[in-house]
Structures are given as C-alpha cells and as structure tokens.
Amino acid sequence: MSMIAAFYSGKSILITGATGFMGKVLMEKLFRTSPDLKVIYILVRPKAGQTTQQRVFQILNSKLFEKVKEVCPNVHEKIRAIYADLNQNDFAISKEDMQELLSCTNIVFHCAATVRFDDHLRHAVQLNVTATQQLLLMASQMPKLEAFIHISTAFSNCNLKHIDEVIYPCPVEPKKIIDSMEWLDDAIIDEITPKLIGDRPNTYTYTKALGEMVVQQESGNLNIAIIRPSIVGATWQEPFPGWVDNLNGPSGLIIAAGKGFLRAIRATPMAVADLIPVDTVVNLTLAVGWYTAVHRPKSTLIYHCTSGNLNPCNWGKMGFQVLATFEKIPFERAFRRPYADFTTNTITTQYWNAVSHRAPAIIYDFYLRLTGRKPRMTKVMNRLLRTVSMLEYFVNRSWEWSTYNTEMLMSELSPEDQRVFNFDVRQLNWLEYIENYVLGVKKYLLKEDMAGIPEAKQHLKRLRNIHYLFNTALFLIAWRLLIARSQMARNVWFFIVSFCYKFLSYFRASSTLKV
Ligand SMILES: CCCCCCCCCCCCCCCCCC(=O)SCCNC(=O)CCNC(=O)[C@H](O)C(C)(C)COP(=O)(O)OP(=O)(O)OC[C@H]1O[C@@H](n2cnc3c(N)ncnc32)[C@H](O)[C@@H]1OP(=O)(O)O
Ligand SMILES: NC(=O)C1=CN([C@@H]2O[C@H](COP(=O)(O)OP(=O)(O)OC[C@H]3O[C@@H](n4cnc5c(N)ncnc54)[C@H](OP(=O)(O)O)[C@@H]3O)[C@@H](O)[C@H]2O)C=CC1
Known part of the structure; x- marks a missing residue:
C-alpha cells in the first residue's frame, strides 16, 4: 500500500491553477491514486466565454481524465470549483465559499501564476507575488491545514550559475515592490522594470523569486515547502506518455520546427536542456505534500525538480532527436521541410532569419496576394521570431541545481511509493521521451490523425x-x-x-x- 496515496485519502485539498498544464495533471494523479480523498477545491475564473462549471466539465471529460473515471466514477462530486480571480481582493471569493475553504482545507497546492515572460511588471507582481501573499494569509486562518506547497521555478535565480535549495534574497523587499505597484503609473513602472529585474531575463523569473521571498517571510507557523521545476514538458509515463496541452516551453518550438516555420535557432548545442516531464513534477509535489505534513521539517524545504545533474541531455541531442522523429511522424501540411540549424553566432542567426525565415514568408505572402488571398505569413513569422528571441536566454546557458532535498525525499519513500510516485529522473530514456513528446504534440496539441501520416x-x-x-x-x-x-x-x-x-x-x- 502506498503511504502517500493513503495520506491523501479523506483529505480536503485546495489547488490554485488547476486549469493550467501542471494543475490538471496534479488533479488527475490525486484522483487516480487516492480516489477516497474527500474533496478537491479548485479556484477557477470564467474564461473564453466559458463559466467555471463549463471549464471543469471540459477538463473532466478530456482524454487526460479517462483513467480517473474508471477508478473514481464519482469524480464530478469530489471536485468543487470555486469562483475566484487571483487578481482581485480576497480573490473575489464569496463569503460562504471562503468560510468553507478556511474551515475544511487540509493541504494547499499553489500552482497558479502568470508564466508569460513579457508580462507587465504590475500584472506579474499581482499574480506571482501579491496573490501568493494573500493565499498565505488565507492559509494562516485554516485550522486544519497540514501543508502548504508552493510551486516556483528553477529559473527564479537564473542570474546565478550554481543554485542551491535555498531562498536567495532580491535587492528590493517584495513588500516595497507590492506597495509601489499600487501608486506608480504604468509609464514609470516600464522605466524602472529593467533596473528592478537586473540580470534576470524577464519579469516572470523576477516575480517568481519575489514570490519565494514572500513565502519565506509570511510562513509564520505554517508547514511550507517550495518546489522548483525546470522546463516542464509533456508527460513521461502517466496517465499516458506524451500528453501536453499548451505551447509553453519546447512544445511551441516543436510545432514551429515540425511545420517548417522555424529552421534555425540561436542555441548552444552543448548547453544542458533541463527539461522535466510534468508527471515527474507532480509526483514530487505529492510526495513533498505528504512529507511536509507528516514529518513537519523545522524549516521551509526547497526541492529542485530538475534533470541536468542526474540525467543530462543537451539541446543538440534534443534537436537531433526531434528532427529524427519528424522523419517517422511528420506533421501535416508543413510550410517547409523540417530542418534545424543550431548556431551560437549572432550574425549567422540574423542571416538565417533573413534567408530561411523572413524571405520564404515574404515570397509566400506574395503568392497569396497573387492568388487573391490575404497575406499572413510575414506576421506569423515575426511573432515566432519574437517568441524565439525570448526563449534564447534559456537555450544558450547551463545551470547547476543541487538536489539534496529531492534525493533525501526519494530515500525516505517506501519502495511502493518510489514506484507509484516516481520522480527519479535517472530512469528517463531521453530518446524515447522526446519521440513520445513529438507524437503527443501532434496528437493532443495539433489534433492530427495518425492516418494522415502517408499524406504528410x-x-x-x-x-x-x-x-x-x-x-x-x-x-x-x-x-x-x-x-x-x-x-x-x-x-x-x-x-x-x-x-x-x-x-x-x-x-x-x-x-x-x-x-
Ligand atoms: C528542432 C527544433 C527543436 C526544438 C527544441 C528546442 C526547444 C527549446 C525550448 C526552450 C524553452 C525554454 C523555456 C524556459 C522556461 C523557463 C521555465 C519556466 O518556469 S517558464 C514557464 C513556461 N512559460 C513559457 O514558456 C512562456 C513562454 N511564452 C510567452 O511568454 C509568450 O507566449 C510570448 C511572450 C513568447 C509570446 O506572447 P504573445 O506574442 O503576446 O502572444 P501569445 O502568448 O498569445 O502567443 C503568440 C503566438 O506565439 C505562439 N507561441 C506561444 N508560445 C510559443 C512557443 N513557446 N513557441 C512557439 N510559438 C509559441 C502562439 O501559438 C501564438 O501564435 P499565433 O496565434 O500568433 O499563431
Ligand atoms: N510550464 C513550465 O515550464 C513551468 C512552470 N512552472 C510553474 O508551475 C506552475 C504552473 O505552471 P503551468 O501549469 O505551466 O502554467 P499555466 O499557464 O498552464 O497555468 C497557470 C494557471 O494559473 C491560473 N491563473 C492565472 N491567472 C489567474 C487568475 N487571475 N485567477 C485565477 N487563476 C489564475 C490559470 O488559470 P486560467 O486557466 O484561468 O488562465 C492556470 O490555471 C506555475 O507556478 C509556474 O510558474 C515552473 C517551471 C516551469
């Protein structure tokens, strides 16, 4: 019997960001391994014309939840969607809902965040810092709370080369930043943003670092742990390999390369590609929830969920395997044949951008105009190149993350828990994983049928x-x-x-x- 699964039985769990990539996999695993849990509260906002209930219905009826429905047929009754917007005061949660959350919650998993690299500092602070502070305040009023697990990122200190499982202070106190966001206007914030983020590449990594400081400062008597995943990718094993549902991280670039839009990138082939499968992150998160609640460590422990130091893979190898998979499993209606040149030289990059990206887009738009259609390729290409330029920081550097706490936790698990909540990334076969990832992108993101492969x-x-x-x-x-x-x-x-x-x-x- 898994001790971790047994621990979550009968528990009331609160998840923020449950509609996101990681949140969905977290819920799925919880329901599948602990079908006897009492309830999962999820904080959801209406989005894209869908009510909160419709959003939950859609998630529960997706392929990801097929196995859950077999082991937990009454999953609909065990999930309680609470209307909430983390951008608002008290999250705009109704009094009754707030009362229920405060009195019943046993465990909190805080996954919600803005993960956009170019978000305005005001918005990024609101979600990644202020909302975290508010949630901690709520948690401090939960008498039954056993553990609070905060999801951060391994890149919150990407300005350092070697990163330990400790919280590094930022020069300006988070409280001061939160206060200043209330009275500074957008123009001034834009002006001071580069100074504040310093040698970090974007507002995302900066505000995630501030979020960690807030967790440390506001922890009080709470039992808290922080998880820092690196670049989160498609599922490795569970509930099935290759599941992915958004364009973040490598997924968007895999599409861009597979469809022949992206044929060269400024990337260092030997730099470590610190990818981590989303199910590995979720397994570690659940194990940490159990350990934090049961063993109550004296201080806030930080767990790095990274692959680089245990089972490294580099961007060159990854790119090669992605291209090899396109040979077997091509994407439909490609713009050009998939090809990827990794170059570290800025001039070569500009040359490839002109010759291999912009020129074909202009020629294609010319063809569209000639045939009486609306040109669109240049616009798509410009957006893609902007996206790629934002990711370049992460594919041209290598980091070392120490993983003492993660390895300590692994050794604390029973053999059964090590199997059911496997987060030992040393067992990952990269070539197999990348092939499944590309296949998953084709099936779950592009929704392409495998029967179309000969035509492709x-x-x-x-x-x-x-x-x-x-x-x-x-x-x-x-x-x-x-x-x-x-x-x-x-x-x-x-x-x-x-x-x-x-x-x-x-x-x-x-x-x-x-x-
Ligand atoms: C052979 C090749 C091999 C390839 C393998 C190489 C892989 C390298 C991967 C490097 C990844 C490094 C990630 C580092 C992650 C750090 C860890 C975290 O915690 S970070 C947590 C994770 N956070 C992130 O990863 C956030 C990254 N993303 C962002 O911050 C924003 O999307 C944005 C600022 C880049 C663009 O914003 P903006 O333009 O305002 O608007 P939208 O957002 O609405 O999208 C616009 C268009 O771009 C499209 N698209 C979107 N994403 C990607 C993509 N990755 N790619 C491509 N395309 C992408 C999207 O479909 C749309 O297309 P269309 O509708 O125009 O046709
Ligand atoms: N993906 C990655 O590569 C990595 C992610 N992380 C961290 O993991 C966590 C989860 O990331 P991931 O699942 O990928 O991100 P997603 O963007 O997929 O999910 C973000 C979640 O936050 C919710 N959210 C955002 N704004 C609000 C709001 N105002 N009110 C209520 N909910 C809101 C979103 O809800 P909605 O659906 O309504 O938008 C969504 O459920 C984050 O903390 C992120 O920093 C860390 C390392 C890497």
Whole structure:
C-alpha cells in the first residue's frame, strides 16, 4: 500500500491553477491514486466565454481524465470549483465559499501564476507575488491545514550559475515592490522594470523569486515547502506518455520546427536542456505534500525538480532527436521541410532569419496576394521570431541545481511509493521521451490523425522537389545575370564548358577504343 496515496485519502485539498498544464495533471494523479480523498477545491475564473462549471466539465471529460473515471466514477462530486480571480481582493471569493475553504482545507497546492515572460511588471507582481501573499494569509486562518506547497521555478535565480535549495534574497523587499505597484503609473513602472529585474531575463523569473521571498517571510507557523521545476514538458509515463496541452516551453518550438516555420535557432548545442516531464513534477509535489505534513521539517524545504545533474541531455541531442522523429511522424501540411540549424553566432542567426525565415514568408505572402488571398505569413513569422528571441536566454546557458532535498525525499519513500510516485529522473530514456513528446504534440496539441501520416510524407516529398527546383532556378538566374555583367564570369563559364566538352570527347574516344 502506498503511504502517500493513503495520506491523501479523506483529505480536503485546495489547488490554485488547476486549469493550467501542471494543475490538471496534479488533479488527475490525486484522483487516480487516492480516489477516497474527500474533496478537491479548485479556484477557477470564467474564461473564453466559458463559466467555471463549463471549464471543469471540459477538463473532466478530456482524454487526460479517462483513467480517473474508471477508478473514481464519482469524480464530478469530489471536485468543487470555486469562483475566484487571483487578481482581485480576497480573490473575489464569496463569503460562504471562503468560510468553507478556511474551515475544511487540509493541504494547499499553489500552482497558479502568470508564466508569460513579457508580462507587465504590475500584472506579474499581482499574480506571482501579491496573490501568493494573500493565499498565505488565507492559509494562516485554516485550522486544519497540514501543508502548504508552493510551486516556483528553477529559473527564479537564473542570474546565478550554481543554485542551491535555498531562498536567495532580491535587492528590493517584495513588500516595497507590492506597495509601489499600487501608486506608480504604468509609464514609470516600464522605466524602472529593467533596473528592478537586473540580470534576470524577464519579469516572470523576477516575480517568481519575489514570490519565494514572500513565502519565506509570511510562513509564520505554517508547514511550507517550495518546489522548483525546470522546463516542464509533456508527460513521461502517466496517465499516458506524451500528453501536453499548451505551447509553453519546447512544445511551441516543436510545432514551429515540425511545420517548417522555424529552421534555425540561436542555441548552444552543448548547453544542458533541463527539461522535466510534468508527471515527474507532480509526483514530487505529492510526495513533498505528504512529507511536509507528516514529518513537519523545522524549516521551509526547497526541492529542485530538475534533470541536468542526474540525467543530462543537451539541446543538440534534443534537436537531433526531434528532427529524427519528424522523419517517422511528420506533421501535416508543413510550410517547409523540417530542418534545424543550431548556431551560437549572432550574425549567422540574423542571416538565417533573413534567408530561411523572413524571405520564404515574404515570397509566400506574395503568392497569396497573387492568388487573391490575404497575406499572413510575414506576421506569423515575426511573432515566432519574437517568441524565439525570448526563449534564447534559456537555450544558450547551463545551470547547476543541487538536489539534496529531492534525493533525501526519494530515500525516505517506501519502495511502493518510489514506484507509484516516481520522480527519479535517472530512469528517463531521453530518446524515447522526446519521440513520445513529438507524437503527443501532434496528437493532443495539433489534433492530427495518425492516418494522415502517408499524406504528410508525400507532402514533404513535394516540398523537397519544390525546394530543389527553386534552388536550381535561383542559381541559373543568378549565373545568367552574372555572365551578362562580368567578363571574368564569362571566361570562367567558357572555361568550364570547354573543359566539360573535352572531358566528354576524351571519354567517348576511350570507350570507342575499348570496343
Ligand atoms: C528542432 C527544433 C527543436 C526544438 C527544441 C528546442 C526547444 C527549446 C525550448 C526552450 C524553452 C525554454 C523555456 C524556459 C522556461 C523557463 C521555465 C519556466 O518556469 S517558464 C514557464 C513556461 N512559460 C513559457 O514558456 C512562456 C513562454 N511564452 C510567452 O511568454 C509568450 O507566449 C510570448 C511572450 C513568447 C509570446 O506572447 P504573445 O506574442 O503576446 O502572444 P501569445 O502568448 O498569445 O502567443 C503568440 C503566438 O506565439 C505562439 N507561441 C506561444 N508560445 C510559443 C512557443 N513557446 N513557441 C512557439 N510559438 C509559441 C502562439 O501559438 C501564438 O501564435 P499565433 O496565434 O500568433 O499563431
Ligand atoms: N510550464 C513550465 O515550464 C513551468 C512552470 N512552472 C510553474 O508551475 C506552475 C504552473 O505552471 P503551468 O501549469 O505551466 O502554467 P499555466 O499557464 O498552464 O497555468 C497557470 C494557471 O494559473 C491560473 N491563473 C492565472 N491567472 C489567474 C487568475 N487571475 N485567477 C485565477 N487563476 C489564475 C490559470 O488559470 P486560467 O486557466 O484561468 O488562465 C492556470 O490555471 C506555475 O507556478 C509556474 O510558474 C515552473 C517551471 C516551469
């Protein structure tokens, strides 16, 4: 019997960010391994024309939850969606709901965040810092609370090269930042943002670091732990391999490369690609919830959920395997044949952006205009290149994260728990994982049918022929222009033609002699 699964039985659990990538996998695993849990409260806001109830209904009826419905048929009754907006005071939770949350909650998993790199500092602070502070305040009023688990990121201190499982202070106190966001106007905030974030690359990593400081400062008597995952990717094993549902991290780039939009990236092939499967993060999170509640460590423990120091893979190997998978499992209706050049040189990157990204987009838009359609490729390409430029920081550096606490926890688990809540990334086979990841992107993000693979392969063959034809035509045109303008080019051309003629004559003569 799993001790961790048994621990969550009968418990009332509060999850923020349950509609997000990690939140869904967390709920799924909880229901599947502890179907006897009492209730999961989730803080949800209406979105994209859907009410909170409709959103929950959609999640529970998705493929991700198919197994859950077998082991926990009354899952609908065990999930309680509470209307909440983390951007508002008291999260806009009604008095009755707040009362229930405060009096019943046993465990809190705080996953909600804005993960956009370019979010305005005011918004990023509101969600990643102020909301965390408010949630801690709520938690301090929960008499039955056993553990509060905060999800941060391994990149909250990405300005350092070696990162320990400790909280590093930021120069300006989070409280001061929170206060100043209330009275500074947007223009001033824009001006001071670069100074505040310092050598971090974006507002996301900065506000996640502030969020950790808030957790440390406001922890009071709470039993708290912080999890720091690196780049969270598709599921490795559970509930099935390759599940992913958003474009964050590598998923968007896999699509861009598979569809032939992205053919070169400024990335260091030997830099460590610190990817971590989402189910690994969730298993660690649940194990930490159990350990924090049962063993009540004296201080707030931080757990790095990273792969680099235990089972490293680099971007070169990852890119190679992604491309190899496209050969077997191509995406449909690709714009160009998938290809990826990793370059560390800024000038080469600019060259590839002009020749391999912008030029084909302009030519395609010209073709769309000629055929009476609306041009769109240049716009798509510009957005993609902007996205890629924001991710470049993470694919050109390597970090070392110490994992003492994570390894300590692994050794504390029973063999059964190590199996059911496996977060030992040393067992991960990267080649297999990446292949499943690409397959998952095709199935769950692009919603492409596997029956379309032969047609997709045919399409790639057509693209290859067009590519050859285009290059040959381009060469001939360029050469013709050169010959018309330069005596030297003409001389070279006549030399080559006469050389070929002589060679052919000699070849013909020697073969006649043999006969
Ligand atoms: C062979 C090749 C091999 C490839 C493998 C190489 C993989 C390298 C991967 C490096 C990943 C590094 C991640 C580092 C993560 C740090 C860890 C965390 O905690 S971070 C936590 C994780 N957080 C993150 O990862 C957040 C990253 N993302 C962002 O911050 C924002 O999306 C944005 C600022 C980049 C763009 O914002 P904005 O333009 O205002 O608007 P939208 O957001 O609405 O999207 C616009 C368009 O871009 C599209 N698209 C979106 N994402 C990607 C993508 N990754 N990619 C491509 N495309 C992407 C999207 O579909 C849309 O298309 P369309 O509708 O125009 O056709
Ligand atoms: N994905 C990654 O690569 C990594 C993620 N992390 C961390 O993991 C956690 C989860 O990330 P992930 O699941 O990928 O992120 P997602 O963007 O997929 O999910 C974010 C969640 O936060 C919720 N949320 C955002 N704003 C509000 C709001 N105002 N009110 C209520 N809920 C809100 C979202 O709700 P809604 O659906 O309504 O938008 C969603 O459920 C975050 O703390 C992130 O920093 C750490 C390392 C890497």
